Amino acid sequence: MTIKHVASSLEFDSGFQSRLVEWRHLLHRSPEFGFDEVFTSNFIADKLESFGVKVVRGIGKTGVLGILQKGGGLNSIGLRADMDALKIQEQNEFAYRSQYDGMMHACGHDGHSAMLLGAAEYLADRVAFSGTVYFIFQPAEEHGKGARAMIKDGLFNDYNIDAVYGLHNLPGLPAGTFAIRPGSIMASESSFHIQLIGKGGHAAMPYMTVDIMLLASQIVVALQSIVSRNLNVLSKPAVVSVTEFLTDGTVNVLPSKISLKGDCRCFSDETLQHLKDSMARVVAGLCASAGAEYTFDFETVFPATVNHPEQTSVAIQVAEQVFGAGKVNGNCDRFTISEDFANMLEVRPGCYGLIGNGGEEGSGCALHNPQYDFNDEILVEGVKYWVKLAETVLA
Numbered sequence: 001m002t003i004k005h006v007a008s009s010l011e012f013d014s015g016f017q018s019r020l021v022e023w024r025h026l027l028h029r030s031p032e033f034g035f036d037e038v039f040t041s042n043f044i045a046d047k048l049e050s051f052g053v054k055v056v057r058g059i060g061k062t063g064v065l066g067i068l069q070k071g072g073g074l075n076s077i078g079l080r081a082d083m084d085a086l087k088i089q090e091q092n093e094f095a096y097r098s099q100y101d102g103m104m105h106a107c108g109h110d111g112h113s114a115m116l117l118g119a120a121e122y123l124a125d126r127v128a129f130s131g132t133v134y135f136i137f138q139p140a141e142e143h144g145k146g147a148r149a150m151i152k153d154g155l156f157n158d159y160n161i162d163a164v165y166g167l168h169n170l171p172g173l174p175a176g177t178f179a180i181r182p183g184s185i186m187a188s189e190s191s192f193h194i195q196l197i198g199k200g201g202h203a204a205m206p207y208m209t210v211d212i213m214l215l216a217s218q219i220v221v222a223l224q225s226i227v228s229r230n231l232n233v234l235s236k237p238a239v240v241s242v243t244e245f246l247t248d249g250t251v252n253v254l255p256s257k258i259s260l261k262g263d264c265r266c267f268s269d270e271t272l273q274h275l276k277d278s279m280a281r282v283v284a285g286l287c288a289s290a291g292a293e294y295t296f297d298f299e300t301v302f303p304a305t306v307n308h309p310e311q312t313s314v315a316i317q318v319a320e321q322v323f324g325a326g327k328v329n330g331n332c333d334r335f336t337i338s339e340d341f342a343n344m345l346e347v348r349p350g351c352y353g354l355i356g357n358g359g360e361e362g363s364g365c366a367l368h369n370p371q372y373d374f375n376d377e378i379l380v381e382g383v384k385y386w387v388k389l390a391e392t393v394l395a
Contacts, residue, residue, distance in 0.1 A: 007015075008118070010122075010384050010387055010388065011041050012380050012383070012384075016118070016121075016122075016380075017379070017380055019121075020115070020117075020118045020119070020250065020276055020376075020380065020383070020384075020393065021114075021376050022378065023047070023113075023114045023117055023118075024097075024110050024113075024374060024376060024379060025096035025199035026043070027040060027043070027105065027109075027110035027113055027114065028094050028096050028097070028098065028104075028110045028373075029098060029099050029107050030099065030100075031085030031086075031098050031099070031100060031103045031104050031110075032083075032085055032103070033084060033087065033103060034084040034085065034139055034141070034142055034145065034146060035061045035084075035098075035139050035140050035143075035145075035146070035149075036062070037062040037083045037084055037139050038062060038063075038357070040083045040113070041057065041062045041064050041137065041139070042268040044064050044083070044113060044117060044137050044343045045057050045064045045066075047117055047120075047121075048064070048066040048110050048117070048120055048135065049251055050109075050123045051120055051124040052068075052124050053067065053068045053120055053124055054066065054067040054068070054069075055067075055068040058147055058153075059150050059153045059154070060138065060139055060147075060148075060149030060150035060151075060153050060155070061136055061139060061140075061149060061157055062083075062139040062140075062143065063136075063137060063146065063150045063155075064135075064136075064137040064328070065134060065135070065136060065137070065150075065152070065155070065159070066120055066122060066133060066134070066135035066137075067133075067134055067135075068120065068124055068132065068134075068135070068203065069131070069133075070129050070130065070131070070392075071128070071129060071130030071131065072130060073129070073130030073131035073132075073234075074131065074160075075130075075131040075132075075162055075393065075395060076131055076132040076133070076134060076159075076160055076161055076162045076394075077131070077132075077133055077134070077162065077163060077164075077165065077389070077390055077394060078134040078136050078161040078162075078163065078164035078165065078348070078350070079116055079119065079133065079134070079135055079136065079164075079165055079389070079390065080136040080137075080138055080164055080165065080166045080341060080344065081109070081112040081113045081115065081136070081137055081138070081166075081167070082107075082109045082112055082113075082134075082137075082138050082139075082146070082300055082340070082341075083109055083113055083137055083138065083139055083140035084109060084139055084140055084141055084143075084395075085098075085103050085104055085105045085106070085107075085109065085142075086103065086104060086106045086107060086142055086368060087102060087103055087367065088102075088103065088104050088106045088342065088369075088370050089101065089104070089107070089303035089370055090104035090372075091370040091371050092368055092371055092373060094373075096129055097180070099285045100104075104370070105374070106368050106369060106370065106372045107142070107304075107367050107368060107372070108168070108357065108367070108374040109141065109280055109377065110358060110374060111169060111181050111374030111375075111376075111378075111382070112139060112168065112169070112382075114379055115167070115383050115386065116135055116137065116386060117134070117187070118379065118380075118382075118383040118386075119168035119193070119382075119386035119387050119390070120133075120135050120302075121229060122383060122387050123387055123390055123391075127390075127391050129385060129390065129391055129394040129395065130394055130395075131292050131393075131394035132160070132394075133390045133394070134159060134161050134162070134361045135142055136150070136155070138150060138340070138341075140340075141339075141340040141341075144189070144301040144302045144338070144340050144341075144343075145177040145338055145340070147340045147341060147342075147343035147344050148200055148343050149323060151291045151343065151344070152349055155344075156344075156347050156348055157275075157352030161301040161348060162348075162349075162352035163308075163311050163350045163351075163393075164344050164347055164349075165311065165350050165352070165353070165355070165389060166316065166339070166351075166352040167337070167352070167353055167354075167355060167385065167386070168343040168352070168353075168354055168355070168383060169221040169354070169356075169357040169374060169375070169378065170354040170356060170357055171354065171357045171358065171364045171365055171366055171372070172339065172357075172359055172361075172364055172366075173354060173355075173356035173357065173358075173359065174356045174358065174359045175212045175356050175357065175358040175359075175377055175378050175381075176323060176327060176356060176357055176381060177226050177323060177327040177328070177329070177355075177356040177370070178319040178322075178328045178353060178354065178356065178385070179270075179314070179328075179329045179332035179333070179354040179356075180307070180310045180312060180315055180316060180319065180322050180328070180329070180330055180332060180352075180353040180354065181307065181330065181331050181332050181333075182244070182307050182308075182312040182313075183306060183307060183309075184268065184305065184306045184307075184334055185279065185305050185306075185332070185334055185335065185352055186303055186304065186305035186334070186335050186336075186337055186338055186339045186342070186352070186384055187201055187239075187265035187267055187305075187334070187335065187337065187338055188264075188267070188272055188302055188303050188304040188338060188342070188368070189263065189264070189265055189292050189300070189301050189306055189338035189390070190263070190264040190265075190272065190276070190298060190300040190301065191235070191261070191262070191264075191298075191299050191301060191303040192216070192260075192261065192262050192264065192279060192296070192297065192298045192299075193259065193260070193261050193295075193297045194219065194259070194260040194261075194265075194283055194294060194295070194296050194297075194298075195257070195258075195260075195294060195295040195296075196212040196216055196219075196258040196259075196260070196287070196291075196292055196293075197212070197256065197257055197260055197292060197293040197294065197295050198203070198210035198211065198212035198215070198216060198255070198256055198257075198290070198292045199256060200248070200249065200253060200254050200255050200256030200257075201233055201253070201254050202229065202252065202253065202254070202370065203251075203252045203253060203254055206254060208235070209254050210290060210291055211254055211290070212254075212255060212256070212257075212258050212290070212291050212292050213247065213249065213254055213255060213258065214290075215258075215277050215286060215287065215290040215292055216245065216247075216251055216258045216260060217287055219260065219282065219283060219286055220242045220245070220260065222282045222286060223242060223262075223282060224240065224278060226238075226275060226278045226279065226282070227238055227239065227240055228262065228308070229259075229303025230274070230278055231271065231274065235326050236267075236268065236270070236271045236274070237263065237266065237267060237271075237298065237334070237336075238264065238265060238266040238267075238275060239263075239265040239266070239336055240262065240263075240264050240275065240390075241262050241263045241264075242260055242262040243261055243262045244259065244261035244262070244265055245259075245260055246259040246260075246261075251348070258339070259260055264279075265336045265338065266304070267271055267304050267334060268304060269303075269304075272300065272304075274279075274362065276298050279296070279298065279320045280296055280298070283296050284296075288391065301338075302340060302342055303342045303343065303346060304338075304342060305338070305339045305341060305342040305345060305352050306342070306346075307345070307350070307351045307352055308344055308345070308349040308350060308351060310349065311349050311350050311351040312330075312351045312357065312378040314350045314351070314389070314392065314393065315353055315389065316328060317392075318385065318389045318392055319353065319385060321341070322381065322384045322385050322388050323352045323381070323385075336354055337367075339352065353385075355378055355381065355382055355385070356378065357374065357375045357378060358375045358378075
């Protein structure tokens with residue numbers, strides 16, 4: 001798709017930039033878990049209304065939808081930011097650190113919300129376009145439930161959103177740069193739970209038991225062979241990790257029950273089905289061999305995040321206008337982390353991009369880390385991307 005290069009330049013005074021930082025710090029001080037973002041959603045909704053943007057509250061419980069229409073155009077675009085925080089005790093000591101024990105914005109959702117708020121103010125006040133911009137502030141991204149909740153509440157059925165775009169910061173990627181790719185950019189996330197039931201007994205007499213400790217150990221090893229021996233890791237990369245191994249045994253008692261839990265990541269529905277079927281086959285075979293009973297549960301929490309080609313092309317061209325062609329990687333590596341925005345991309349075409357949070361100490365600190373902080377220096381860059389994207393699509 002070829003897009004028009006709009007001629008308008010984006011100018012941001014110091015007062016506008018200061019407001020972005022003020023909003024971001026306020027949100028950072030006031031983190032809230034998924035579906036509990038009451039203060040956050042009210043703050044965002046009130047700000048949107050003060051810009052003259054129509055607001056719909058309570059989509060997906062605490063989700064907020066801002067609607068800005070100009071001109072007579074029928075086309076539309078959805079811009080999405082996430083709002084929720086994580087159950088992490090913040091270790092930063094700056095003045096705007098979290099005021100609540102055990103929770104913090106360790107993924108930059110405070111910055112994402114501030115950037116989209118800034119875009120709403122700028123588009124409402126300074127940009128002429130023809131069509132409708134939908135500002136989507138989503139709850140519960142970390143749970144993998146917020147996007148589905150907004151969709152269930154009519155986000156796409158009740159509102160004419162042609163395409164939807166998402167944006168996330170990425171520590172380690174230099175500030176002022178942008179990464180994106182068509183197709184799958186982030187992995188699906190699936191959890192599994194294997195419950196083993198055997199015959200416990202004295203550790204000195206294992207021949208009188210059905211030793212599920214040995215069985216569980218064999219299952220853990222065998223699960224690793226699925227990726228290393230049953231999949232072409234070049235065309236179908238995947239990760240299988242056993243993360244919990246719980247028993248009712250003790251130092252001299254072989255257990256009668258064992259619980260194995262873990263996590264799977266991959267980039268396509270075909271690979272996902274292969275993982276699920278192979279894991280079920282491995283567990284069934286080994287349990288039959290040992291004479292043990294079992295249950296096997298497998299649930300996909302996040303689908304793979306798959307960017308649509310046309311919208312990705314638009315996003316790349318807009319990012320090159322904002323950041324410069326040399327600072328946009330339009331075919332970046334895929335990431336095995338997961339993203340709730342994937343659920344929206346299954347319903348509407350769209351694209352998910354990554355903005356550099358910085359590679360130096362501080363802003364380069366990994367996501368979900370107690371010392372992480374969003375880089376205030378990229379707030380304006382994020383606003384520019386959102387504004388130019390909406391202005392271009394609705395030119």
